[in-house]
Amino acid sequence: MTFVALLLLWEASGRIFGVPIWLLPTPMDIVHALVERGSDLFLHTWITFYETIFGFLLAIALGVPLAVAVTHSRALSNTIYPLILVTQSVPKVAFAPILLIWFGYGDFPKIVVAFLVAFFPIIVDTATGLRSPSPQIIDLARQLAASQLQIYAKIRFPSALPHFFSGLKVAITLSVIGAVIGEFVGAEKGLGFLVIESTSHFKTPLAFGAMVLLALMSIILFGLVAAIERAACPWYGREH
């Protein structure tokens, strides 16, 4: 409701005060620009979408095993964590041009940036989750001579799910940003590219349109992860 009211206010004030369209387009201008641009919007959205998803899935595929490694051994934890911290301390925006030199103009450097930003919350939260079971329940399992595999399958992984999903929720929105940063640095396709291209021609309404699509993508992906979370751990938050 408030959202609709804000949109109306934006539209009205834009018209009343006659703000130039290249400075701040009204919502109607933005919709108009999107419709005018037409079919290749779908292509750009799709490109950014799959760079995001690819980077995100890659971050899960690498983050979860590393979280297990970090949980499993103190020595690994002491070697892996500093390395990860170093990669996280380097600003991705500064790193993206280097990726461009290494991997060229294709999709890959964007996927790498999306992966790099998504990776950190996933490994940190998953490792926290894997360590969350009480020492007593682990003792109980060990007393029954449970194998490490059993302890992970029956206790640690399910316990880690809520933490894993909070990591994913942060990671998915970061992935979108990562893909866009990758596109900013050098691309011929994608919504990030569209923002750069249209602003350089003062097509501000289209730039706003691309941002709206990006925001929508973020929100939908976030909602999707949240929905999977609710289905996967309905018990969470109901313990006393």
Added chain:
Amino acid sequence: MHGESNKKWGKGLQGAGEFIRVVNASKVYQTQDGGEVEAFTNFNLEIEEDEFLVLVGPSGCGKSTLLKMIVGLLPPTRGAVYFQGTEVLSPRTDFGMVFQEATLLPWRSVRDNVMLPIEILGKTDKDYRAGRLLTLVGLHGFESRMPYELSGGMQQRCAICRALIHDPRVLVMDEPFGALDAMTREEMGRELLRIWQQNRKTVVFVTHSIREAVWLADRVVVMTPRPAKIADIIEIEFERPRTEKMQFLPKFGEYVQSISDIIAGRAGGVLCKD
């Protein structure tokens, strides 16, 4: 020390008490800052088959450590633990454990929580013990409830079923009722005795409540502050099954008093009387 505790132990037969024996056990913990904490030194204890043994002692004296050693989770630094004459060198899967917190897995139903040990041991619940145990503790009809739908007392009953599902030889309980309110606690004590009466096995039970200890135990082992020794072992000579009325007998009060005195005499009275 060893001789002294042996004398106190009524039946006093060296060979007959071979069910569980802790012999000259010492446990030294390495602390984070590189120091050492001695939980106990040259500790000796003998536990008889099917007896209800209760350990009381000041906080931090090493009761939980002793229990972990008995189930084979923690090797003693020196000395040994024997179960039926063989040294305990690895976890005893034929023991059951209950802790202060129920530690149920929140994504599993009551029944599935109770089944956890069976799953880990790779067995099947052929004769539906889970159902019978849950009925025994009054959780019949709650089998498919989730832990968060249960009260604290019900959760702890479920944890007791989980500890009993694989029909363990020994039930090890570390302050199992410590997190419950006084009323629930008494009820749980009654119920535990009822279960134990129907399904006799050795129980090693830690509590901070002297009344609870006297009410439940065949023998109460009173421990000194760290490094723990046995201050005394009190035999509780009330008949079984224990009845409510026994708590009001003068003898009951005498037991409570003398255990409090032992603790006060040596530890400055850290325990509460109820």
